[in-house]
Amino acid sequence: MLLLAFSALASACDAKPLVAAFAxxxxxAAGDEFVKxxxxxxxxxxxxxxxxxxxxxxxxGGQAAAVQAVKLGAGPEVLAWIGRMQPDERGSTLAQLGDSxxxxxxxxxxxxxxxxLAERFYSERWWAGLDGxxxxxxxxxxxxxxxxxxKDRTLFAALLDVYARNLGGSxxxxxxxxxxxxxxxxVLIDIIDAFPAAAGVGDAAGxxxxxxxxxxxxxxxxxxxxxEKTADQSRKALLSLxxxxxxxKLSVTRYRxxxxxxxxxxxxxxxxxVATCKKGDTRVEIxxxxxxxxxxxxxxxxxxxxxxxxxxxxxLELAANCKGTSAISFRYTEVPIKDAAAYGTxxxxxxxxxxxxxxxxxxxxYPYEPMSL
Numbered sequence: 168m169l170l171l172a173f174s175a176l177a178s179a180c181d182a183k184p185l186v187a188a189f190a191x192x193x194x195x196a197a198g199d200e201f202v203k204x205x206x207x208x209x210x211x212x213x214x215x216x217x218x219x220x221x222x223x224x225x226x227x228g229g230q231a232a233a234v235q236a237v238k239l240g241a242g243p244e245v246l247a248w249i250g251r252m253q254p255d256e257r258g259s260t261l262a263q264l265g266d267s268x269x270x271x272x273x274x275x276x277x278x279x280x281x282x283x284l285a286e287r288f289y290s291e292r293w294w295a296g297l298d299g300x301x302x303x304x305x306x307x308x309x310x311x312x313x314x315x316x317x318k319d320r321t322l323f324a325a326l327l328d329v330y331a332r333n334l335g336g337s338x339x340x341x342x343x344x345x346x347x348x349x350x351x352x353x354v355l356i357d358i359i360d361a362f363p364a365a366a367g368v369g370d371a372a373g374x375x376x377x378x379x380x381x382x383x384x385x386x387x388x389x390x391x392x393x394x395e396k397t398a399d400q401s402r403k404a405l406l407s408l409x410x411x412x413x414x415x416k417l418s419v420t421r422y423r424x425x426x427x428x429x430x431x432x433x434x435x436x437x438x439x440x441v442a443t444c445k446k447g448d449t450r451v452e453i454x455x456x457x458x459x460x461x462x463x464x465x466x467x468x469x470x471x472x473x474x475x476x477x478x479x480x481x482x483l484e485l486a487a488n489c490k491g492t493s494a495i496s497f498r499y500t501e502v503p504i505k506d507a508a509a510y511g512t513x514x515x516x517x518x519x520x521x522x523x524x525x526x527x528x529x530x531x532x533y534p535y536e537p538m539s540l
Contacts, residue, residue, distance in 0.1 A: 182208035198228025216241035225256035265296030274302035298332035331364035336378030444489035451530035454481035
């Protein structure tokens with residue numbers, strides 16, 4: 168009933184005085200007036216579009232007018248209007264159009280614009296606001312663009328992000344194929360970044376659980392076989408997807424050259440206790456351990472995971488024994504070490520630094536003890 172009432176009202180509307188008055192409307196109000204004419208008489212608005220979009224300026228009214236004009240079939244006039252804008256005005260207008268894809272004519276408008284503008288469509292970022300325009304023709308356009316622009320790394324990465332956010336979980340198969348076929352490390356990192364985008368990480372609506380599951384599964388399978396330099400980004404991606412276990416396991420990928428024969432990693436830890444004893448003398452004791460990790464610990468996780476074990480393993484009782492007070496600190500290898508020889512070199516450096524910080528004190532150094540994570 169409401170639709171019939173609106174149709175009757177529109178058919179009864181006389182657009183002639185509105186069209187006649189349009190020439191006197193200020194540019195700031197022209198967009199809103201065009202929308203009124205379109206609601207009154209679609210044919211009259213379409214006929215007016217070539218002149219109207221010489222007066223309409225960018226802004227909310229202009230954006231609404233553009234949607235109406237595209238709906239009426241005046242896409243070429245809108246395309247020319249947007250093409251004359253400054254980059255910031257063009258960007259906001261295209262973003263609004265991209266958010267208006269519920270209007271069936273908007274998707275084909277972008278496809279037609281890509282064909283008309285050719286390279287300008289990409290260099291002027293007409294595609295940048297299409298992450299929410301989830302219609303088949305736009306998704307096909309974005310997919311083709313990703314393939315065509317693969318050699319332009321900057322453009323490829325930006326297009327891939329929009330493509331991933333638009334298709335969501337449906338983008339994962341293509342991202343997976345790209346990850347399998349690419350050999351350039353930097354491009355691989357761009358592709359890895361697109362997996363969280365496909366899951367909606369960072370979107371206002373929040374992460375999509377099903378898409379995150381698919382993205383995480385693909386990275387769990389492929390990331391361990393990628394170059395070492397991609398592991399940090401894969402770890403970051405998996406953490407953003409909520410897959411901490413898989414992210415931890417990539418530590419071996421990142422440090423593959425020094426991985427142990429059993430597939431784990433070797434770290435070093437030193438515990439230092441500096442005590443001021445009851446008689447006023449200073450004493451220093453140094454405890455050490457080689458930490459054998461099964462392949463799930465990154466260097467930035469050592470302090471959290473090793474210190475509790477070190478406090479249990481090391482006899483940090485110097486202050487109690489000399490009835491004084493002490494400060495206890497821990498030092499860790501910055502990265503995994505290859506073998507016992509590398510551990511010895513690292514330990515020598517630590518001992519020299521500790522001795523230098525405590526001149527005149529002969530530190531007691533305990534033999535190393537094994538520790539496992």
